[in-house]
Amino acid sequence: MISFEGVTKRFGAWTAVDNLSLTVAAGEFRVLIGPSGSGKSTVLRMMNRLIAPDAGTIRVEGEDIARLKPETLRRRMGYVIQSVGLFPHWTVERNIAAVPDLLGWPRARVRDRVTELLTLLNLDPERYRGAYPHELSGGQQQRVGVARALAAEPHILLMDEPFSALDPITRGALQAEMAAIHTATGTTIVFVTHDMDEALALASRIAILDRGRLVQSGTPLDILTDPADDRVRDLVGREEWGLKRLAVETVAERTRPGETAPGDPLAAGASLRQALAAMVARGTDRLPVADGQGRPMGALHLADLLRGPDRS
Amino acid sequence: MTRLRPIHNRVALLLAAMTVAAALALPFLGFAPNRLLSGKAIALGAVPGAGWSGAALLPVALLLAVPFLRPGRAVNALYVGAGVLAAAGLVWLAGQHAALLAAVASPAARTSFGAGFWVMEAAALLAVLDGVRRLGLGPAGRVAVGVLAAALIGGQFAAGHLDQLSIMREYANQRDVFAGAVLRHAALVAAALPPTLLIGVPLGIAAQRSAAVGRLVFPVLNVVQTIPSIALFGLLLAPLSALAAAFPGLGIGGVGPVPAVIALTLYSLLPIARNTAAGLAGVPEPVREAARGIGMTPRQIFWRVEAPLALPVFLAGLRITLVQAVGLAAVAALIGAGGLGAIMFQGLFANALDLVLLGAVPVILLAVAADAALKLASALALSRLGRTAA
Numbered sequence: 001m002i003s004f005e006g007v008t009k010r011f012g013a014w015t016a017v018d019n020l021s022l023t024v025a026a027g028e029f030r031v032l033i034g035p036s037g038s039g040k041s042t043v044l045r046m047m048n049r050l051i052a053p054d055a056g057t058i059r060v061e062g063e064d065i066a067r068l069k070p071e072t073l074r075r076r077m078g079y080v081i082q083s084v085g086l087f088p089h090w091t092v093e094r095n096i097a098a099v100p101d102l103l104g105w106p107r108a109r110v111r112d113r114v115t116e117l118l119t120l121l122n123l124d125p126e127r128y129r130g131a132y133p134h135e136l137s138g139g140q141q142q143r144v145g146v147a148r149a150l151a152a153e154p155h156i157l158l159m160d161e162p163f164s165a166l167d168p169i170t171r172g173a174l175q176a177e178m179a180a181i182h183t184a185t186g187t188t189i190v191f192v193t194h195d196m197d198e199a200l201a202l203a204s205r206i207a208i209l210d211r212g213r214l215v216q217s218g219t220p221l222d223i224l225t226d227p228a229d230d231r232v233r234d235l236v237g238r239e240e241w242g243l244k245r246l247a248v249e250t251v252a253e254r255t256r257p258g259e260t261a262p263g264d265p266l267a268a269g270a271s272l273r274q275a276l277a278a279m280v281a282r283g284t285d286r287l288p289v290a291d292g293q294g295r296p297m298g299a300l301h302l303a304d305l306l307r308g309p310d311r312s
Numbered sequence: 313m314t315r316l317r318p319i320h321n322r323v324a325l326l327l328a329a330m331t332v333a334a335a336l337a338l339p340f341l342g343f344a345p346n347r348l349l350s351g352k353a354i355a356l357g358a359v360p361g362a363g364w365s366g367a368a369l370l371p372v373a374l375l376l377a378v379p380f381l382r383p384g385r386a387v388n389a390l391y392v393g394a395g396v397l398a399a400a401g402l403v404w405l406a407g408q409h410a411a412l413l414a415a416v417a418s419p420a421a422r423t424s425f426g427a428g429f430w431v432m433e434a435a436a437l438l439a440v441l442d443g444v445r446r447l448g449l450g451p452a453g454r455v456a457v458g459v460l461a462a463a464l465i466g467g468q469f470a471a472g473h474l475d476q477l478s479i480m481r482e483y484a485n486q487r488d489v490f491a492g493a494v495l496r497h498a499a500l501v502a503a504a505l506p507p508t509l510l511i512g513v514p515l516g517i518a519a520q521r522s523a524a525v526g527r528l529v530f531p532v533l534n535v536v537q538t539i540p541s542i543a544l545f546g547l548l549l550a551p552l553s554a555l556a557a558a559f560p561g562l563g564i565g566g567v568g569p570v571p572a573v574i575a576l577t578l579y580s581l582l583p584i585a586r587n588t589a590a591g592l593a594g595v596p597e598p599v600r601e602a603a604r605g606i607g608m609t610p611r612q613i614f615w616r617v618e619a620p621l622a623l624p625v626f627l628a629g630l631r632i633t634l635v636q637a638v639g640l641a642a643v644a645a646l647i648g649a650g651g652l653g654a655i656m657f658q659g660l661f662a663n664a665l666d667l668v669l670l671g672a673v674p675v676i677l678l679a680v681a682a683d684a685a686l687k688l689a690s691a692l693a694l695s696r697l698g699r700t701a702a
Contacts, residue, residue, distance in 0.1 A: 050605060074607030085602025089620050099606050148606065158605075 001026040001156065001188045002047060007056030009042055009212075016042045017053070018212035024205075026155075029182050029189045031199040033235065034209035040192045043209070044160050047190065048074045061155065075099055078149030078157040078187075082164050084141045086133040092118075092144050093129040099152040117147035121177060139170035146174075150181070159191045163198070175201055196235050200224070200248050208232055220248040246272035251300055254307070255289045259299035265290035268297055272305055323442045324391065325379035327435040331372060334435070338428035341409055346420040347478065347664050356428060359409045368405045371397035372432065375439055388447045392457060395439035400464035402433050407468060410476035424478035424666050437461075451691035458684060478666040479673070486655060486670060494674055497651035500569060500641045501634065501682075504576035508633065512581045513626075516588025526589065533582040541643045544575045549647070572644035579640055580633045587629020591622025627690035634682040642675050652678075 002024040009017040017039040024030045032040040045051040046058060049070040058065050065073055086095050093114050094101075100110045118125040121143040133141055142162060149157055159178075163171040179202060182189055193199055199206050200220045208215040208223070208231075216228035224245045227233045236244060252268040265288040266275055278287060285302040319325055339353030357366055374394035381387045410423035444457055474480045483490060515533075519526035539547070548571040595618050603613045645653025652671045659667025 048605060050601070071607045071609050074605060079602070079605035081598060081601060081605065083596075083598035085596070085598035085600075085605075087599060087603070087617055088596075098608075102607060102612070145602075 001028070001061060002190065003059045004043070004046075005057045005059075007043075007046065007053045007058060009039075009046065009051060009053050016212050017046070019056070020209075020212065020214055022207060022214055022217070024188060024190055026188055027186050029179075029191065029202055029204040031203035031206045032190065032192045032209060033194065033196065033199045033206060034215075035235075036194065037211070038209040039212040040194075040209050041160055042212075044158055044190060044192050047156075047158055048077050048079060075102055075152060076154055076156070078146075078151075078154040080142075080145050080149045080157070080159040080162040082161040084133075084138075084145040086141055086144060086148070088133050090132075091129065092123075092131050092133070092136070095133070095144055096147045096151050098148055103152055105152075113151060114147075117150055120150075120181065121147050123147075137170075139166055139174065142166060142174060143177075146178070146181075150185075150187075155188060157187050157189045159189065161192055161194070164193070164195070171198075178202060196237060197244065197247070200244055208235060224248060243273055243276075246276055246305060251275050251289055252291075252297070254304040255298040255300050256304070257298040260296065261286040261288045261299040263287060265294075265296065266300065268292065275300055276302075276305055319379055320381060320383045320387075321379045321391075321442075321446075324375070324439065327439050327442075328376045328379055330435045331376065331432050334428045334431035338431060339426035340428040340432075341406060341413075341426045342424045343413055343417075344422045344424070345418065347422050347481075347666065348662075351422065351424060353426060354409070354413075354423075359412050365405060365408045368401035368408070369398075371395075371401050372436070374398075375436065378439075383446070385447065388443055392440055392443035392447060395436050395443055396457065396461045396464065398436035399433060399440065399461055400468070402429060402436060403465050404468055404473065407474040407477055410474070410478075414476040422478040422481065422666065423476060425669075451688050455684065455688060479669050482659075482664070482667045482670045486667075490655070490670075493650065493652050493655055493671075494678075496569075496649075497638070497641055497653070497675070498678065500572055500576065500644060500649060500651055501637045501678075503569070503573045504580060504637055505634075507573070507577045508580040508584055511577070512584030513588050515581065516585035517592065519585060520589040520592040529585060530582075533585060536578050537582045541575065541579070541640055542646065544578065545571060545644070545647045548574055567648040569644075569649045571647055572641065572649035575644070576637050576640055580637055583629045583632045583636065587625050587632070588622065591625030591629075592618055594625060595621045623693055624690055627686060627693060631683055631686035631690075634686065635679045638675060638679040638682055642671070 004020050004022040007017055007020045008015065016037075020039075020043065022043070032043060034040045042051055046053050047060065047065075049065055049068075052066075060068075060073065060077075087098070090098075093111075096114045096117055097110045100113060105113075114129060115125045118128055123140060123143055128136070128140070128144075133144070136144065145162070149159075163174050166174065175198060178189070178191075181187070182202075191199075191202060200223075203220055205217065205219055206223050207217045208228075210231050216223060216232050218226075223232065224236060224241070227236060233241075249272045250268065251266050251270045251272060251274075254272065255268065261284075263282060263284065266278060268289055268291050275287065279285060279302055287300050289297045289300050291297050335356050340356040340358075341354040342351030343354050344351030356369075371394045374390065375398055378387065378391045378394070381390075406425060406429055413423050414421065440457065440461065444454055447453070449457065468474055469480075475484070486493075515525075515529050519529045536544075549567070552571050552574075599617060599621070600613065603617045608616065641649075641651050642653035642656060645651055645657050652675050654671070656668050656671030656675075659665065659669075659671060
């Protein structure tokens with residue numbers, strides 16, 4: 001879907017991106033993570049030609065983007081930034097309709113799309129479509145920012161630390177919504193963050209960058225169980241490694257089918273970290289598990305949490 | 313210890329003190345045997361036969377009470393209403409006094425406004441402004457108050473009530489040229505506007521886009537701004553005369569309206585360019601980045617995002633420019649451009665202060681009208697953009 005081949009970008013004497021090769025497959029939720037100055041935002045901004053590389057080739061859906069008109073390329077991709085950047089003189093509706101308007105969609109289609117997106121992002125369409133950005137909370141503004149980016153049904157969504165400025169509760173809600181949107185639409189998402197918990201929670205694959213180079217690329221589980229070097233171990237967090245490790249797997253994967261246990265059941269989709277928290281809170285070493293419809297699936301034992309991941 | 317009534321409105325208290333002091337210590341009118349002699353002072357109410365006409369001062373008395381009243385919408389409305397009526401009443405009283413004096417004096421005698429009148433009139437108008445602010449009136453309400461005051465004072469003018477005041481005697485003499493002078497004055501300002509916008513706006517945009525251009529443009533415009541207007545007209549005289557001699561068919565010359573319009577344009581460039589640049593610089597960087605990121609072309613970014621967001625600051629610059637140009641155009645009379653300045657200078661050279669006033673008052677009114685019109689325009693532009701006035 002997106003590929004970097006030997007891409008380098010310098011700002012004066014500073015090499016922000018150093019001979020980087022990276023591939024983002026179609027449908028991936030790819031998180032770029034690294035310390036500040038690692039070049040992660042520069043990589044993202046080269047994908048929609050907000051920054052031009054000094055060397056190397058960037059392809060999007062097979063096309064060398066240097067040959068495309070920047071505007072044409074950008075209208076095919078959604079773009080969400082940390083500071084949101086809603087147009088303050090436009091209503092929520094007109095903000096969301098910005099790209100469809102640029103593409104010349106008919107009015108009725110734009111209107112339906114705005115309604116659909118506001119509903120998708122849990123904003124009441126009738127209440128918010130006529131509101132101005134300054135009337136919204138920070139979390140609501142970023143919901144509109146995401147809706148604007150999704151408006152023209154892009155195949156690719158670029159997000160540059162979109163939730164970093166939000167409070168933890170709002171951030172958690174928006175992360176859950178992004179995960180749901182990714183599942184529902186299959187849009188390829190490239191997401192920049194410096195927060196490893198966010199990366200582990202959202203990514204299907206993570207790329208760790210440092211000083212403009214790719215340090216490691218892999219699934220959250222790969223990163224946790226097989227860190228490439230000390231920089232990755234630092235990012236993952238040595239102390240909390242175990243908890244992060246538990247956070248990326250669901251209860252369903254470790255449930256012993258057919259067994260029963262007393263107490264309220266855990267949801268099969270809950271993370272192992274949540275399961276551990278529930279066991280500690282209830283003072284038990286086993287809990288029943290139920291599926292999405294509330295039907296009993298089996299039981300989860302504390303010992304199952306201590307096993308390594310199934311590689312079978 | 314005596315219990316003092318609390319003061320609720322310090323501005324109104326100051327204006328009341330000004331009014332009382334002016335009424336007691338300063339002459340309300342001046343009365344002279346003819347237009348060239350300086351007049352003798354006439355205190356408020358010191359005109360024989362004035363009698364019941366002092367009732368016109370009732371709203372002034374109301375204004376004096378305002379600082380002691382507990383504030384609220386009703387008191388603030390009273391404040392504005394009394395201010396408007398006091399401003400009109402003072403003018404009416406001056407006209408009434410002038411008529412009484414004229415009845416017993418020679419036809420050459422002149423009655424003019426005295427310092428007391430001006431201070432009291434200013435206090436009344438300031439009370440209106442303060443009251444309008446305290447009432448929190450919107451643009452429409454402000455215009456309504458302005459129109460009401462203008463109608464009450466203009467009505468007396470139209471009805472001939474003020475005819476015996478010296479300024480109106482001068483007006484009677486200048487009746488044939490007065491309307492032409494006002495039109496010419498407005499035309500000079502209006503003629504300078506298109507070149508100002510055509511040059512100043514692109515300069516402002518270029519200065520905001522490139523720091524190098526800004527470092528070049530603003531110092532130059534600043535220097536132009538500091539040249540005294542008379543000197544600028546003088547500086548334009550030589551090149552324009554040369555141009556006129558070289559191309560007689562162009563219809564320009566070293567004197568007349570063309571150099572006046574050029575000079576007004578040069579003075580207007582700084583506020584227009586400065587505010588255009590400041591308005592664009594005020595567009596938040598994330599908004600610009602978002603516009604780029606979603607695929608707007610540079611032209612679309614300018615027209616859809618930057619221009620509307622810069623508009624309020626730009627309109628403020630236009631307001632400053634117009635008010636400044638209305639004042640500067642008066643000086644243009646010195647190089648034969650005509651306008652209200654011609655009447656003012658005629659009065660200055662003849663030592664006839666009321667003739668100066670006849671030129672100056674309409675200049676002030678034009679400036680106030682331009683100011684109000686642009687304030688209204690920017691309020692409308694802002695509400696159309698869905699934002700409240702800053």
